[in-house]
Amino acid sequence: MPGPLGRLHDRISRVSFQVAQLGLVVITASYAWEVVARYFFAAPTSWSNEVAAYALCISVCLALPEVTRARGHIAIDFLLNALRGRAYRVAQVGLALMSGAVCLIIAAICLRANLLQIERAEMLVRVNPIPKVLISIWLTYAFFSAGLHFLRHAADPNGRAEVGLF
Template sequence: MTPILRVQDKISWAGFILGASALGAIVAIYAFEVISRYVFGAPTLWASDFVSFLLLISVFATAPWLTREGGHVAVTIVPDMLPAFRDAILRAGFLLAAGVCLWASWICLGENIYLYNRGTETLTTIRIPKWTLSAFITYGLLNSGLYFLRLAFQRGTPGAHDA
């Protein structure tokens, strides 16, 4: 494997750890909110906002690693019914998925730049710059698209792990 692909894998693994940590933080925040609200009668103002932010981060930070590992949604009825064309159908599907992800990441990048230039913030109790959240969407789509390209052009059976 080339060094650049190893770097992509390390970045994606770090994103996976970040996303998993975000899920853990969601659980902790909800537990704190429940105790704060029902035991002490003092609900937080920030818990719902942070859970929303962390949910977005968890989805888009983990998506590339899950794509690498074949954890994405895959409906394989057509390739399974046509075994002679299975590899070609899977490769075409990976190319289509790559195109959609890369196209969407390009649109998101433009939106990130727009949000940054305008200084747009979230309309939540805890206000943060929106681009800091939308950057995770761009990252997840871009890196997943690159993994779909790797899957489409890898040697051997498409979708088999290439570590």
């Protein structure tokens, strides 16, 4: 059993995945509304394409931690599978540590960019401008949470029990 922080992290990842699924509903609804408004009422919207693009970005970011938690991420592991015994376990832990470190570095870079966007009041200049940080902050969340999951995988490379750093 994972510790309380590990269970909380898993719960947050699962909930964010469910919210990501709602993002697909938002995308579908915004395009459906656009079709109806454009072709039946001759009144195209100025916002539906932007909502769909933003919802897609946010949904992908919200889904990433759960996919990583469930070890569903893409892995080209033919070399790893050629190893046996201790060499396999060492390589598996090393890859999880490296993946976690890369994700956490990316999260730190994203966080720095988020802070600069807030400081500079940067906007996404489209038809309907919004603060850039409202979209980019989800990248920070995704990579930070995925990085923690990878580090937890390193602590439990076989995935039999969800124990880890927390």
